[in-house]
Amino acid sequence: MKRTISLWLGLLAFVLVPVFAQTPAVPKGATGKIHGHVTNPTGAGQNGGTVTLVGVGRVAAGPGMSAQMVDKGVFQVDENGDYAGPAVPGMYSVVYRNKDMKPDQTADRFDDIKIVAGQDTLLDFDMSRKAYIDRLPADQQKQLAELRKKNAEIMKVNDVIKNVNNDLKVAAQDFKDSDSARDKAKQLLGPAASKADLDAKEIEIKTAKNTEVETLMLKDSAAKPDASVIWAQLGQAQLGLAELAPVDDRPAKYAQAEATYKKVLEVEAASKKPNPAAQGAANAGLGEIYARTGKIPEAAAAYDAAAKINPSQASFYFKNEAVIYYQLRNAGSPYPGLGDAQAAAADEAIKADPNMAIVYYLKGHGLVEKATIDTKTQMYILPPGCAEAYQKYLQLAPNGQFARDAKDLLAQAAGSKTQPKGR
Numbered sequence: 001m002k003r004t005i006s007l008w009l010g011l012l013a014f015v016l017v018p019v020f021a022q023t024p025a026v027p028k029g030a031t032g033k034i035h036g037h038v039t040n041p042t043g044a045g046q047n048g049g050t051v052t053l054v055g056v057g058r059v060a061a062g063p064g065m066s067a068q069m070v071d072k073g074v075f076q077v078d079e080n081g082d083y084a085g086p087a088v089p090g091m092y093s094v095v096y097r098n099k100d101m102k103p104d105q106t107a108d109r110f111d112d113i114k115i116v117a118g119q120d121t122l123l124d125f126d127m128s129r130k131a132y133i134d135r136l137p138a139d140q141q142k143q144l145a146e147l148r149k150k151n152a153e154i155m156k157v158n159d160v161i162k163n164v165n166n167d168l169k170v171a172a173q174d175f176k177d178s179d180s181a182r183d184k185a186k187q188l189l190g191p192a193a194s195k196a197d198l199d200a201k202e203i204e205i206k207t208a209k210n211t212e213v214e215t216l217m218l219k220d221s222a223a224k225p226d227a228s229v230i231w232a233q234l235g236q237a238q239l240g241l242a243e244l245a246p247v248d249d250r251p252a253k254y255a256q257a258e259a260t261y262k263k264v265l266e267v268e269a270a271s272k273k274p275n276p277a278a279q280g281a282a283n284a285g286l287g288e289i290y291a292r293t294g295k296i297p298e299a300a301a302a303y304d305a306a307a308k309i310n311p312s313q314a315s316f317y318f319k320n321e322a323v324i325y326y327q328l329r330n331a332g333s334p335y336p337g338l339g340d341a342q343a344a345a346a347d348e349a350i351k352a353d354p355n356m357a358i359v360y361y362l363k364g365h366g367l368v369e370k371a372t373i374d375t376k377t378q379m380y381i382l383p384p385g386c387a388e389a390y391q392k393y394l395q396l397a398p399n400g401q402f403a404r405d406a407k408d409l410l411a412q413a414a415g416s417k418t419q420p421k422g423r
Contacts, residue, residue, distance in 0.1 A: 033120040034113075035084035038077050038096060041136075042147045043128045045081030049099070049107075050074050051125070053092040053115070089117045096125045108132065160223050164230060167216040171233050174209040178240065181205040207244050213237035228267040228278040235260035235285050243292070254289050261285040280310030284317045291324045294335040303345065307352070315353035321345035322362040342366030346389075357396035361406060364389035368409065379414035387413055 034053070038046040053073040075085040077096075094113045095106040108125045115121055126132070128148075133141060177184070185201035186193070193201075217234035224230060235257050242253035264282035268274050287302035303321045307314035325342035328335065343366030349359040367386040374381055390406040397403060 031117040032087045032089045032115040033085065034073075034075070034087050034094075034115060034123060035082070035120060036123040036125065038081045038083065038125040039128050040081075041127045041133060041144050042151050044151060046077060046125075046127075047079045047081065049077040050097050051077060051083045051123075052095050052097065053087055053113075054095060055090070055092065087115045087121075089115050091115075094123055096127075164220045164224055164227065167220050168229070168233065171213045171216060171237070174213045175236070178206045178209040181209070203244055206240065210237045210240040210244070214241065226267060226271075228264045228271065228275055228282075231260055231264040231267060232278045232281045232285075235264060235282065239285055239288060242289075251293070254293055258286060258289050261289070276310040277313075280306045280313055280317065282306075283309065284320065287317070287321060288324055291321065291341075292328070294333075296335065296337050296341050300341060300344070303348075307348070311352075315349050315356060315359075318345050318349035318352060319356065319359050319362075322349060322359060322366070326362055326365060339366045339369040343385075355396065357393055357400055358402075360389045360393035360396065361400075361402045364393065364406065364409075365402075371413075374414050377414055380409070380412050382413050 034051075036051070038049060038051070040046040052075070073085065073087050075083040077083045092113050092115060093109060093111045095110075096108040097105065098107050101107065108127050110123060110125075113121065113123060133144065136144065181202045182198070184205055185198045189197055189201055213233060214237040217230050217237060220227070220230045221234060238253065238257035238260055242250050242257055245253050261282040264278055268279050268282075283302045283306035287299045287306065290296070290299035290302055299321065303317050306317045310317075322342050322345035325338045325345065329338050329342065343363050346359045346363035346366060349356060350363065353359075364386050367383050367389065368380075370383040371380045371386065373379070387410060390410055393400065394403060394406050394410075
């Protein structure tokens with residue numbers, strides 16, 4: 001019944017110096033190579049620009065490179081700040097230029113760089129080095145210091161986000177493993193295992209998986225408390241653990257999960273970019289908690305809120321609501337009104353998706369408790385809508401999981417339009 005929130009946190013954008021030009025050119029007959037990385041003054045890899053090998057036969061005078069000096073190779077700097085290419089062996093000045101610079105200007109430069117045939121020369125341009133920064137005008141140094149501080153903060157946040165996203169991937173797999181715990185228990189214990197042993201192993205697997213998610217999300221919620229998806233996953237894990245706990249321990253664990261789901265809604269209320277999936281999951285989680293603790297009106301309101309905020313998942317929410325009431329009734333729950341609540345939830349699921357077979361069975365099953373017995377024929381007198389729901393289920397899923405139950409019930413019902421045959 002659970003569904004993992006398949007949303008990741010987005011990384012923040014870096015503040016960089018302007019993008020640089022691309023000037024593809026490679027000398028013919030090259031027998032050496034050169035490569036390196038360009039770091040801009042903020043400390044981040046530079047996106048774009050050119051690295052140029054310039055012949056040093058004649059030394060330029062003035063602030064830049066003389067037009068008399070001949071370019072011997074021009075290499076494009078990629079979006080990561082890397083460049084590479086072949087080069088004719090010799091001695092060079094190697095310059096880095098941005099797109100706004102003229103041929104006699106440079107952003108950074110190294111002299112007396114030797115290219116050797118058969119060798120790959122490494123030359124990095126680190127414009128964040130102290131010697132480079134110290135040559136900048138005072139106002140540029142101040143601006144750069146501010147940009148560096150901002151980028152450092154962004155890098156710190158992005159590291160947190162990367163770690164969170166990795167943990168969310170682990171959580172998604174843990175929830176899948178928890179859902180398939182019964183099959184895993186059968187695989188581990190073999191065909192001769194008793195039901196008691198299978199039950200114990202299934203609980204063991206589910207507890208381990210939900211505990212791991214809880215541990216990861218507690219860590220991540222402390223690191224990034226404004227991410228509602230983290231709280232939503234934490235609530236799902238805590239709700240799973242509550243359902244697995246001994247009966248006497250469940251109230252406290254349900255209360256813990258309830259507080260976490262409410263935290264999701266609190267974070268979302270303060271968010272500039274609301275996340276309908278997270279809000280829907282939180283309201284549906286609250287609905288399940290209220291249903292399992294006998295607060296049926298509150299449960300219905302919470303599921304309605306989930307469907308309203310995330311209508312694309314309305315059929316999923318309402319189906320889960322009906323399933324939970326079905327489970328509670330089968331377990332002998334003392335809470336009154338579960339049959340009506342089950343039928344009402346199934347009706348809402350049908351409105352959202354009229355082709356989902358199971359909800360028709362759940363509707364009929366919810367209504368059938370109101371059936372009476374014809375004293376003359378000893379046949380069931382079904383309440384309005386009950387027989388029709390079972391018949392629709394059989395139409396959509398003639399060999400479904402509950403087909404036998406539906407057929408048997410209709411066969412014993414007075415006035416049923418359809419008297420289904422056995423399988």
